[in-house]
Amino acid sequence: MTLPVATPSLADIRQAREVIAGRVLCTPLIPAPAFSGSTEILLKLESLQPTGAFKLRGATNAIHHLTAAERAGGVGCCSTGNHGRAVAYAAAQAGLRAIVCLSSLVPSAKVDAIAALGADIRRVGDSQDAAQTEIDRLVREERLTDIPPFDHPRVIEGQGTIALELLEERPDLATIVVPLSGGGLISGIAIAAKALKPDIRIIGVSMQRGAAMHESLAAGRPIAVTEAPSLADSLGGGIGIGNRWTFAICRALVDETILLSEAEIYRGMRALFCEQRLVSEGAAAVGVAALLAGKLALNGPTALIVSGHNVDPAQFLAVAGGESVRIGDQIVKG
Ligand SMILES: *Cc1c(COP(=O)(O)O)cnc(C)c1O
Numbered sequence: 001m002t003l004p005v006a007t008p009s010l011a012d013i014r015q016a017r018e019v020i021a022g023r024v025l026c027t028p029l030i031p032a033p034a035f036s037g038s039t040e041i042l043l044k045l046e047s048l049q050p051t052g053a054f055k056l057r058g059a060t061n062a063i064h065h066l067t068a069a070e071r072a073g074g075v076g077c078c079s080t081g082n083h084g085r086a087v088a089y090a091a092a093q094a095g096l097r098a099i100v101c102l103s104s105l106v107p108s109a110k111v112d113a114i115a116a117l118g119a120d121i122r123r124v125g126d127s128q129d130a131a132q133t134e135i136d137r138l139v140r141e142e143r144l145t146d147i148p149p150f151d152h153p154r155v156i157e158g159q160g161t162i163a164l165e166l167l168e169e170r171p172d173l174a175t176i177v178v179p180l181s182g183g184g185l186i187s188g189i190a191i192a193a194k195a196l197k198p199d200i201r202i203i204g205v206s207m208q209r210g211a212a213m214h215e216s217l218a219a220g221r222p223i224a225v226t227e228a229p230s231l232a233d234s235l236g237g238g239i240g241i242g243n244r245w246t247f248a249i250c251r252a253l254v255d256e257t258i259l260l261s262e263a264e265i266y267r268g269m270r271a272l273f274c275e276q277r278l279v280s281e282g283a284a285a286v287g288v289a290a291l292l293a294g295k296l297a298l299n300g301p302t303a304l305i306v307s308g309h310n311v312d313p314a315q316f317l318a319v320a321g322g323e324s325v326r327i328g329d330q331i332v333k334g
Helices: 010-020 055-064 068-073 082-094 108-115 128-142 153-169 184-196 212-219 246-253 262-276 282-292 313-320
Strands: 029-031 041-045 075-077 098-102 120-123 175-179 201-207 256-260 302-306 325-327 330-332
Touching: 010 055, 010 153, 010 184, 029 153, 041 153, 055 082, 055 153, 075 082, 075 128, 082 098, 082 108, 098 108, 098 128, 108 120, 153 184, 175 184, 175 282, 184 201, 184 246, 201 212, 201 282, 212 246, 212 256, 256 262, 256 282, 262 282, 262 313, 262 330, 282 302, 313 325
Parallel strands: 041 302, 075 098, 098 120, 175 201, 175 302, 201 256
Antiparallel strands: 029 041, 325 330
């Protein structure tokens, strides 16, 4: 399978590592004896990044590469989640203005978290589409640069730095298990890891309902999926019908994609807390969840990316305590 011209290379990802050094944490890779049987399981704790998720790597790299004119105009996005936090934080570190457009439906706790990082919040309309329309207007009229959450070479390179850290510490890794949504994280990791070690396996994990990349790979082209509420809310959203990078990279380099039920994700979150005392959001627990569900074929030392910990405290406490939680129209229990 051929990759798009100008797909990020290992050299680009090595350069991204220089760029983000000192601005983004080089996260610990910890042993997980409770999950290791005859095969060693390791956890890469991206949840310890200052914004609570790995997205800071890509956002920091993308902002660094802006031209002087682009920097003067500032940056923006309309993500309410981990990407919005990352853009706000990285822009503040670089001394740039950041505008995050949010619909009136976004809960105030999320708005406050992004505002606390110094971003200018614009509340517009009552849908994500309205927020995107406002960003598009700011790009046209106020020279704002929109930083995309996954389908962008500089973002992919930033996320790929995780694989450099992993293989430096453990050149013997046989498999890397990666939470999968738009595919920026797994694309960067797959490019770097397979360049360094061609026989390493890269496995993506998503939730059953609304697994946009999995469905697109099966269809052979980017397709839209119906979104559904999930414990792994950070894995929601589509890959974009006009996807330029991550679909082709995933098709060429991802060995397997695995889907999980809400109950399986719940058990992953709970096990990370009970066995390792780690707080993780649903999206970050899918590696452990796939392992516990018996869906991972192990062939040697395996690293699971624990991608973030930005979970609603009440929901986390319920899961950690083994109580049932309501996710959309489902009642989920382990
Ligand atoms: C964004 C995100 C993912 C998925 O990353 P993609 O690059 O969209 O595949 C996984 N986990 C967390 C916590 C995230 O914020």
